[in-house]
Amino acid sequence: MSNPRYWRENPSRYNLIGRRCENCKGVFFPPREICPKCRRKSLGKMKAYKLTGKGKVYSFTIVHDPMPDFTLMKPYIMAMIEMEEGVRLTGQIVDCEAEKISIGMDVESTFRKLGQEGGSGIIRYGYKFRPV
């Protein structure tokens, strides 16, 4: 990932900042410029909205064949989280053994390293989730 792209996404990766349509009150993550329901009525009405970080495991998988950044954590859990605000997002579950994860488990966001560009490149940070 290039530095500018990583940097642009910092607000949502660091602080779960999405958008809320002031027209229909729908919440979106990652941020959207236009509400897919209200379309042109949402123009200029998509406001930054910080998610609480709390949600439930909607579904999950255990990864045994990881990407290089995740080798030391294998096997690890990737899950779809249904946030309190109703949006679903994908994230790694940490502080939880693979055999203990379950659908419906309460989780909250935590700040962790997501990866790095080798030993000399930039380190990427952002949200993961842990059991409450």
Added chain:
Amino acid sequence: MMFGHNEKNVGIVTYGAYIPRFRIIPEEIARVWGEDGQAMKSGLMIFSKSVPYPDEDVITISVEASRNALARSKIDPEDIGAVYVGSESHPYAVKPSGTIVAEAIGTSHFITVADYEFACKAGTAAVQTSMGLVSSGMVKYALAVGADTSQGAPGDALEYSASAGGAAFIIGREKVIATINRTFSFTSDTPDFWRREGQAYPSHGGRFTGEPAYFRHVATCAKELMKIQGTKPSDYDFAVFHQPNGKFPTRVAQQLGFEKKQYETGLTTPYIGNTYSASMMIGLSAILDVAKPGQKILGVAFGSGAGSDGFDITVTDEMANYNRAAAPTVKWFVERSELLDYGRYAKFKGKIVMKE
């Protein structure tokens, strides 16, 4: 002698800690290196030490501790005017940890940020700087963090103690839960422990780290601070000292005339190891977790190289209105633990050379 005088009621407005959940015990490290685990355990008075997960570093630990501090208070992060992160294991050699921490806790961009380094007392140096900025009126609140994922060379005595953790204090003048009546420092050029640029592991002077370094600086700082304040050990409800192991702070506390009931609450190293820049600050957090209004605390940090920062603190009535339960206590972090064998510990700590 006037250094550290506080006449503006500056103090701790809120605090938070963070300790990774993994542990390794001295017997397991000793098993690999052919040492006597029981002897190391009793010699250092360390029963286990914390180990960071591969995705945890000083920045993630600082963010978690700072978010815990903010969760306990109603401070608007945009009112924080300065962020200082003290550590000797900043993930970047060049690029501040503090900018990432500030962004992740939602401060404005109109703040001053810097990373501090003074071995194990970089966090308390950040507290002192924060006190200065707040009392001068330059900022409303300042965030001071001490955090480390410290390194100990494989097989070295340090490997039994070097651990990971962090504590964050927000310093201000309004709704102060613990007034810092005075801070005081004692500093000298003492080469007891160091890490040269580019080196993966620190070096130390063995027994030289004791009397001329730790004990001289901590005891002198504590005695001079009490002399200036006109206090004696029995005036304090709690005392907390830097904890490179369990033995040193216990011995210096006893030498100074403190009793076990005064120093046991803040003594966390036997269970989590030496969290370096966070060591005294986590101990102080453990005390603030239980302290009542009116109680007095003496805290003395130590950083190799060498220096000590002392703090004379009084818990205020505001503590009764403070929402301590909004974030986990140090006790909770100490008790949530999962033991590692040496293989997983070496993997988590990046001690195994991996293929690119």
